Amino acid sequence: MTKRNMSLILPLALCASLACSKDKKKVEKPDTTDTGASVDEKKPTTTTDNTDKTEVVDGDLRDAILALRRVHFPYDSSTLVPASREALADAASKLTKHPDVAIFVQGHSDARGTTEYNVALGDRRGQIVADYLARAGIGVDRLKVVSYGEEKPLETTGAANALAKNRRVDFKLMRGEIKLVIEEGTTVDDSGTPITP
Secondary structure (H helix, E strand, O other): OOHHHHHHHHHHHHHHHHHHHHHHHHHHOOOOOOOOOOHHHHOOOOOOOOOOOOOOOOOOOOOOEEEEEOEEOOOOOOOOOHHHHHHHHHHHHHHHOOOOOEEEEEEEOOOOOOHHHHHHHHHHHHHHHHHHHHHOOOOHHHEEEEEEEOOOOOOOOOOHHHHHHHOEEEEEEEEOOOEEEEEOOOOEOOOOOEOOO
């Protein structure tokens, strides 16, 4: 290379070096506006903590719970006693709040009587409960009556309290995104008088 070429290259290299360092300084220097805020301060902040805005749910999804009481009957009867009507009024109110829920209405009897008679009695008990709920505004398409008669006892002894617990209507979830809980209702003796615990 000639001296002349070298003398041209050196100033160009020096100029390029200075230009690059000026650009670097520009990038590193925060851009300010009239308010004096830097570019970083103007950027919208994103946060992963949404606790102030929405509830954070950890773990399993929370289940909605629907608690219904068993409906109990006197011996050889499908007549609703006052405590049973109270339980059904409460059930109708709760079912109204959950229109997507449908239930099986399961009729049961104690072990006295023939199997056929007890299946028919369980059916009458289930039907009287379904009718009550339907009159209270629960659609009949949400209620399906099933009778088990004496086949699914809660208590297997022949004691009066065991027989009273078995004369009942239970509920089982047919459809709906909910957890159905069955609570014990008021049991009644053979004549329909409430049994105190």
